Amino acid sequence: MNNQWQSCAFVVNLSQAVRKEQVGGKAVNLARLIHGGFNVPDGFVVTTTAFCHARETNHGHLDDSLADAISTAYRALGEPVVAVRSSATAEDLADSSMAGQYETFLNRKGIVSVLAAVEACWQSLCSERSRSYLEHQGIDADSVAMAVVVQRQVPARVAGVMFTCNPQTGDDGELVIEATWGLGEAVVSGSTQPDTLWVRKDSGMISRIHVAEKESVPLNGGEAPGSDPTGRHRSxxxxxxxxxxxxxxxxxxESYYGAPQDVEWAIDEHGELFILQSRPITSLEQVAARKRCQEEVLTWIRQRREEGYGPWVRHNLGETLPLPSPLTWSIISKFMSGAGGWGSMYRQVGFEPAANVREDGGLALIGGRIYLDLSVAHEMFAPGFPYRFDPGLLRQNPQAAQSSPTRRCGTFREQRRAAKLLYRVERNLHQLATSLHDRLETEIIPQL
Structure with a gap:
């Protein structure tokens, strides 16, 4: 920027944006990148002082003093095409990035357009979406102030985001790069499917690559996104x-910040790389928690297998209760047990649930989902019942768990005893059906 331009209470040079309460989280991070020697587009920051001044004196709108200060800074920048980006005091935190909650405006050219974008960024702080997110994070919305970053916009040939640690697996030895032609806003907003590369951090080896068909190509200079006539969207x-x-x-x-980062970047037509933003990856704690849960589940499965239980298949009860809460499962598991309502129904028709299914009926909650233990499920019919459920059949059709097991095992005497049991059950079912029909006809329907 022009060396004759001086920072003031309302506007500061981006490189001087060091106080978060004055310039917001995004601007502080950009200034840190500049001081770290990274290639960041030039710009300035409309401070939180300006935001508070507008809110207190002009109902949140720019007055002449604010407009003059911004105009001076914009002229010193050379009046280029700029990106106008919100920078709240509650933004780019280690545990809540606020990504996508506030406004960003691209392809702004001319002071009238820039001033309008600044006001729109201020107003985004009061949106229902932003206030709801802040409340969810335990942050008082009224304590947050909004600064605005105005930066020279990079005429990007290609742009995107880079995670210095795999955000899905937590692998800190792998970078994940997402890229698309033109501006990177389409990647950040999710409006286009980007190319994705998984790169080993130490060796640079590309372990995996997915080339997407990038239907919508965000263009520079204010043009609307559209199809790429060159056909490069497939490359x-x-x-x-x-x-x-x-x-x-x-x-x-990552080394500079001392923690894994979510980095926005752009490469211009000359091949020059610019860093547009860097913030902590906030999902890694959730990834670590998921991995701990997975390890606990695998440990439990290994122990149970050593004790002779398993394998397990998904039970069709999971269609009704895909992720039951602990309270729900404590009630349902008792009902489905050999000693509960489900076991009572089995006994009513003549089955004899064994002692080892009295507590849970052969069902188990594994990783939050309901599974059937094939090593004991058949014992809901009788102790040592000489038929087993077919794992292959149940994997294809979980509904088969509601029918009798089909794989024959056991001695001839056990099978003969089971045949007698099944005969009695069939007779009881017929008697119960007849009895229920008679009750419907003589007692229940007349009372309706």
């Missing part, structure tokens, strides 16, 4: 040189 955005530069830069940024 990979990044060459090996760009991937290597991104990998090296990602490692430097």
């Amino acid at each position: 990979s955005c990044l060459d090996t040189k760009s991937v290597e530069e991104l990998r090296a830069t990602g490692r430097r940024i």
Whole structure:
């Protein structure tokens, strides 16, 4: 920017944005990147002082003093096409990034357009979406102030995001790069399917790559996104040189901040890499918790297998209760047990649930989902019942768990005893059906 331009209470140079309460989280991070030697587009920040001044004196709108200060800074920047981005004091935190909650405006050219975008960024703080998110994070919305970053917009040939640690697996030895042609906003907003590359952080080896068909190509200079007439939407955005530069830069940024980062970046037509933003990856704690849960489940399964239980298949009860709460499961598991209502129904028709299914009926909650233990499920019919459920059949059709087991086992004497049991059950079912029909006809229907 022009060296004659001076920061003031309302506007500061982006490189001088060091106080979060004055410039917000995004601007502080950008200034840190600048001081760390990273290539960040030039710009300035409309401070929280300006936001508070507008809110207190002009109902949240710019007055002449604010407009003059912003105009001076914009002229000093050379009046280029700019990106206007919200930078709240509650943003880019280690445990809540606020990504996508506030407004960003691209392709702004001319002071009238810039001033309108600044006001719109201020107003986004009061949106129902933002206030709801802040409340969910335990942050008082009235305590948050909004600064606005105005930066020279990179005429991007390709852009996207880079995670310096795999956000889905928690693998800190792997970077994940997402890229698309043109501006990276389409990747951040999710409006286009980007190319995705999984890159080993130390060696630079690309372990996996997915080239997407990028139907909508975000264009520079204010043009609306549209189909790419060159047909390049079917080709990979990044060459090996760009991937290597991104990998090296990602490692430097992670080292600089001392934690895994979610980095927005852009590469212009000349191949120059710009860093547009860096913030902590906030999902890693959830990933770690999921991995701990998975390890606990696997440990439990191994122990139970050593004790002779399993295998397990999904039970069709899970269609009604896909993720039962602990309270719900404590009630349902008792009902479905050999000693509960389900077992009572079995005994009513003549079956004899064994002692080892009295507590749970052969059902288990594994990883939050309901499974049937095939090593004991047949014992709901009788102790040592000489038929087993077919695992292959149940994997294809969980509804088969509601029928009798079909795989024959046991001695001839056991099978003969089971045949007698099944005969008695069939007779009892017929008698119960006849009795219920008579009750319907003589007692229940007349009382309706």
